[in-house]
Every structure is written in C-alpha cells, then in structure tokens.
Amino acid sequence: MNQLIPVFTGDVNAGIYLSVMAAAAILCFVVSEVTRNYSQVDKLWSIMPSFYGLVTLLEYPSPRIFLMTVMVTIWGFRLSYNFWRKGGYSLIPWKGEEDYRWSILRQNPGLKGRFRFGIFNLFFISFYQHFLILLFSSPFIVAAMYPDKGLNLIDIAAAVLMLGFIITETISDNQQYRFHKLKRNPGLSPGEYSESLKKGFLSEGLWRYSRHPNFLSEQAIWVSFYVFSVAASGKWLNWSVSGAFLLILLFAGSSVFTERISSGKYPGYAAYKNEVPRFFPRIFRIREK
Numbered sequence: 001m002n003q004l005i006p007v008f009t010g011d012v013n014a015g016i017y018l019s020v021m022a023a024a025a026i027l028c029f030v031v032s033e034v035t036r037n038y039s040q041v042d043k044l045w046s047i048m049p050s051f052y053g054l055v056t057l058l059e060y061p062s063p064r065i066f067l068m069t070v071m072v073t074i075w076g077f078r079l080s081y082n083f084w085r086k087g088g089y090s091l092i093p094w095k096g097e098e099d100y101r102w103s104i105l106r107q108n109p110g111l112k113g114r115f116r117f118g119i120f121n122l123f124f125i126s127f128y129q130h131f132l133i134l135l136f137s138s139p140f141i142v143a144a145m146y147p148d149k150g151l152n153l154i155d156i157a158a159a160v161l162m163l164g165f166i167i168t169e170t171i172s173d174n175q176q177y178r179f180h181k182l183k184r185n186p187g188l189s190p191g192e193y194s195e196s197l198k199k200g201f202l203s204e205g206l207w208r209y210s211r212h213p214n215f216l217s218e219q220a221i222w223v224s225f226y227v228f229s230v231a232a233s234g235k236w237l238n239w240s241v242s243g244a245f246l247l248i249l250l251f252a253g254s255s256v257f258t259e260r261i262s263s264g265k266y267p268g269y270a271a272y273k274n275e276v277p278r279f280f281p282r283i284f285r286i287r288e289k
Contacts, residue, residue, distance in 0.1 A: 012144045016055060021134045024048060029126035031094045033118060038102040041129045042088060046079035048130070052137040060144035063151050068140060068228050071162050075221060078166060082173045101257065132250065136222045136243030139229035146232040154231035161224035168206070169217035175205040176214065200266040209281035211259070211272070215251050216279040222247050255279075 028040040053069035083089060087097035102125075111117045179193050179202040186197065196202045206213035222244045229240045255278060263269045 012060070012141055014141075016059065017052060017134055017141065020048075020051070020055065021130050025127045025130040028130070029122050032121055032125070035094045037094060037096070037098045038121060038125055039088065039096065039098045040094065041125055042083065042099055043093075043096065045129075045133065046076045046083060048133045049137040050076040052134065052140055056140040056144050060147060062143070062147055064143050064149070064155055064228065064232060065140065067151070067155060067159060068143060068225070071159055072137070072225070075162070075166055078170055082177070085177065101254075101261070104261065132243065132246055134243075135240070136225070136247050138240040138243050139226055139232075142229035142238060142240045143232040149232050149234070152231055155228060158224050158227035158231060161227065162221055165217045165220040165224060169214050169221065172206045172213035172217060175207065176202055179204075199268045199272070201262055201269060201272070203272055203276070207276075209276065211276050211278050212251075212255050215255055219244075219248050219251055219279075 024044060028044065032038045032040045049072045050069070053065070053072045057065050057069050080089075090096040105111055105120075106117055111120050179196055182188055182193055183197060183200075193202070193204055196204050196207075210216055226241055226244045229238055230236055259269070259273065259278075263273070
C-alpha cells in the first residue's frame with residue numbers, strides 16, 4: 001500500500017490511514033443509500049480527524065503529535081456540539097437532520113434519479129469527502145515522519161492560531177444559532193437581531209464584516225493545523241498542504257451554492273453581497289465602524 005503512495009515515506013504505515021478512510025466511506029455510502037439521509041459524512045466530519053490523531057498518537061507518540069491531537073479534539077468537540085444542537089445527531093445513529101443542500105442537489109437535472117445521485121454519493125459525498133478529511137488531517141502523518149524533531153516556536157504559533165480561529169468560529173456559530181432560534185420564535189428576545197430578522201438572513205455580529213465568518217474560521221483552522229507539519233519537517237511547503245488547499249476549494253464552491261439559494265429566497269441578499277465580502281473582512285472599513 002505504501003508503494004502506491006510515495007509521499008508517505010519513512011516508517012509511517014499509510015495503510016492504517018487508508019484502511020480507516022475506506023471503511024468510513026463505504027459505511028457512509030451504504031447507510032446513506034439505505035436510509036436516503038445523505039448527511040452521514042457530516043456526522044463523522046468532526047470525529048474522523050480526532051480519530052486519525054489518536055491512531056497516530058498510539059502508533060508514533062511524541063509531544064508534537066500529542067499537542068496536535070489535543071487541538072484537533074478541541075475543534076472536534078466544538079463542531080460536534082454545534083452539529084448536535086442543530087439536530088444532526090440522533091439516538092439512532094443513521095438518523096438526524098439532513099443538510100438541506102443535499103435535497104436541493106437531488107433536484108438538479110444532472111443528478112436527478114436514484115442511480116445518478118447514487119453515483120454522486122459514492123464518489124463525491126462518501127469517498128471524496130472522506131479522502132479530503134484524511135488529507136487535511138495529514139499533517140499528523142508528516143509529524144510522525146519526523147519523530148526526533150522536538151517542539152518549537154512554530155508549533156506554539158500553530159496552536160495559538162488554531163485556538164484563536166476555533167474561538168471566532170464558535171462566536172459566529174453561536175450568533176447564527178441564536179438568530180435562527182429567534183427567527184423561529186420572534187418574541188423570544190425583542191430587539192435582538194431586529195435588522196437581520198427583517199431581512200430574513202443574518203447580517204449582524206461577525207456577519208456584518210464577513211458573509212461567512214464560520215467558513216472563514218474553519219478554513220483558517222486547517223491552514224493553521226498545516227503549520228504543525230512545517231514545524232516538523234522544517235519545510236514551509238510540503239505535500240500535506242494539499243488538504244488545506246482542497247478544503248478551501250470546497251468551501252469556495254459550497255459558499256457559492258449556499259448564496260445562490262439565499263439570493264433566491266431573500267430580496268435583500270444581493271445588496272448584502274455587494275456590501276460585505278464573502279470571507280475576508282475589509283480591515284479599514286471595520287476600523288471606520
């Protein structure tokens with residue numbers, strides 16, 4: 001297996017990671033096809049990186065891998081909690097709320113029909129997304145390839161950056177959750193998010209400066225995590241950057257699709273798009289406000 005993937009070098013057993021990834025992808029594909037709930041990968045998204053970290057820590061223990069596992073576990077607990085409170089998890093594991101975007105995609109003429117969407121489910125939803133999770137978790141593998149390289153200031157910087165972006169993602173997710181709660185129960189707290197409630201979409205809090213502060217934070221978290229591989233390898237650019245890069249592309253496409261839906265639902269969303277950047281806030285405008 002290692003010979004098929006030359007970038008996994010040294011004493012690191014790539015087969016462990018690939019076997020876990022393939023098993024998880026097959027499980028998600030089978031369960032989603034049987035239940036017609038296509039959010040099975042979503043349920044594991046916040047769990048798999050921590051599992052890869054635990055596997056690495058047990059097989060190739062080091063202070064760096066321990067720190068990386070702790071940081072990813074903090075991220076995973078927070079994201080799992082956010083997914084749970086929105087109804088994503090259920091006592092029956094294969095149930096729970098399905099992401100609304102999958103039902104919209106099922107109506108796409110190119111994907112309509114059980115067979116065509118099943119192919120899309122197999123290759124993109126199940127296998128590609130699990131492979132992407134493995135890729136953006138791959139700094140664990142790079143760290144395992146350099147077991148004698150001790151912790152340094154770059155590791156500390158990576159951990160601080162990652163923690164900072166976990167905090168901003170928590171704030172933005174909490175604001176979004178609160179807004180949708182008020183949207184369902186307008187009398188819950190009169191005056192709170194009043195401007196956004198009139199528009200129908202969140203445009204206050206961090207969402208005043210970025211249309212997707214949670215997406216921005218999530219991408220930044222995994223770019224920060226990549227920095228651990230820099231600390232381990234001593235190289236600013238190594239193969240594990242592919243995970244963060246592909247994740248950024250995924251969020252770029254996902255945000256376009258999400259905004260297309262929002263633009264069709266809310267008349268004021270076009271003006272909001274013109275006023276507020278998709279991801280990166282306009283720093284000078286923030287200072288003016």
